[in-house]
Amino acid sequence: MFFKSFTDENLAQNAYLIGCQRTGESIIIDAPREFDHILRAAEKEGLRVTAAADTHIHADYVSGARQLAVQHGVKLYLSDEGDENWKYTYTDGIAVEFVTEGSKFSIGNIDFEVWHTPGHTPESISFLLTDRGGGATDPMGIFTGDFVFVGDVGRPDLLEKAAGIGGTADSGARDMYKSVQRFKELPDHLVVWPGHGAGSACGKSLGAVPISTVGYEKKFNWALQITDEETFITELLKDQPEAPVYFAEMKKQNKVGPAILRDEKVRVLTSSEELAKMAAEDGVFVLDTRPATIADKGLLKGSINIPFNKSFANWAGWLVRYDEKLVVIAEENEQEDVQKALQSIGFDAIIAFADPALLKGLETESYDTLSVQNFVEEMKDEDAFVIDVRNDGEWNDGHLEEAHHNFLGKLRTTELPEDKTLLVHCQSGARSAIASSVLKARGFNNVKHMAGGYSAYTATYSKK
Known part of the structure; x- marks a missing residue:
């Protein structure tokens, strides 16, 4: 068996290429939209990508599954779990097999068994892999998608927060509890291949290590330590990061079918x-x-x-x-x-x-970049309006008394005073710089941000 993982660092997203070297066939699990590098890796190993599978209708990136099917004729394995709201609708004219709990399929001498693992979304599935070509009769690992991560599990509140589907956070959390209990019954030696790592907004405490084992997650993953359902639900829904607004659009595109990219060059301006x-x-x-x-x-x-x-x-x-x-x-x-x-x-x-x-x-x-000391001095001005653009968790951990909490992601539409000097800060200075450009684009004239952010502020004034 050939196995290789690929990580898009911009999205902290993992894709997997699994190939049978005896038959030359291979499959991509959770393919990104840009997959040429994966095809090259397969070709280098003498493999043909003949199939692709998605663990769920992704909300944080455009799936490459449809492009692979249309452009390269691969067969798709897609979830048929969930109600009518969670069915793929772009599959006319392409080779597809809809799978549910207990479904099995093979890529050469490599077997895959489908587990329905709802919680993150109703249609989420995982794939147990058995390398029959290598002589195995039992699974060696599981592709969990956004179900189980290293150190975390998938958040169930995205449908409610990003897509506005009321009541789904609680029901999703209850589904996740049941899925986790089942996961805990798996053998400790199974490898866990998650869909994301640290940096993804699909959970709140994802680890940076790319793989794990069932046994390790049973011992150290916070979500697998809780045995009471109500406590689990409370903890799972607590302190989740802000749900990016584009997630609703991603769900829509991946359900109805992303546009097929063509090799068209974007115009480059010359003057x-x-x-x-x-x-x-x-x-x-x-x-x-x-x-x-x-x-x-x-x-x-x-x-x-x-x-x-x-x-x-x-x-x-x-x-x-x-x-x-x-x-x-x-x-x-x-x-x-x-x-x-x-x-x-x-x-x-x-x-x-x-x-x-x-x-x-x-x-x-332009906007001005101020030192911590100058920022603090300017806060004393009666015309100053201090804006903290960090997320909820950072704000709750500590903030300036003078600050107003206006999260960066919503700053294009946030109502702000037009006659004030806007003093902006974040944790390190990176997000407040973006925020300052947003405010300038909106027409605010007097915008300044703090170099080093709240970290520099606390480092400076905690010493005094």
Whole structure:
């Protein structure tokens, strides 16, 4: 058996390639939208990708399953669990086998058994793998998707918080409790291959280690220690991170079928005049991907700066709207990767790229970066309005008495005073820089943020 995992660090998302070397067949579990690197890895090993399987209708990224089926003719194995709201509707004309609890299928001499493991979502399934070609008669591991992570389990509240489906958080938590009890009956030696690692918003305390075992999770995963159902439900629903607003759109796209990507090149602007003209068009959103330390003194008027790093896709999902046409400011050597990151969460309407050099001569604006001491001094001004853009957990752990809590992800629509100096901070300074660009794009004139954030503040003033 051939086995290789692939992690998209922007989304903390894991995909798996499993191949039978005797027959040359292979399958991708939870394929990302950009999967060419996985196909190359299979080809290098003399394998053909003949199948793909999703553990559930994903909410945090666009699945590559439909693209694989349409573009490469692979057969799909998709869940048929859940009610009519949780059925895939894009499968006409492609090879698909709908699976439920107890279903079995094989890729060459590798067997897969389906477990229905609801909780994160009603249709969620897991796959037990048995390497029959290697002489095994019992499973060696389980692909858990967003059911069991290293150190955590999938959150059940996304449908309610992101998609607005009332009452599903409690019912999902009860389903998760039952699924966890069943998981605890598995043999300790089974390997656990989760769908995500640390950095994903699909749980609250995911570990950074990429794999685990059933036995290890039984011993150390907090969710597997609780034996009382009501206590489990309370703890599972408590302190979950904010549910990104784009998750509802991802659920929709992965249910009805993501658009098929074509090999079409995005237009690259060649002049400042082109950039200014396009930026002024109705429905156009200008996204600046430069580092904040460069962008802060030269933002194109109306643009928002989300630096291209591991957090880029997450904040783009929060702050960009799906009905907007995107003009993206990015260095030439990063444009392809930026496009893939945006497409991974369904932002396909990229109409142009612009090199940062084209900003020269155009109307730009800036915000100020203050030291901790200067930030504290400016808070004393009666015209100051202090904004803390951190998440709920960080705010609850401690905050400035003068601060107003306005989470970054919702800052494009938050009501704020127009006649104040806006003093913005986060934990380290990275999110407050994004927030400052959002506020400038909204037309607030006097915006300043604190270098080093609340961490620098506490480090400075705890010593005094």
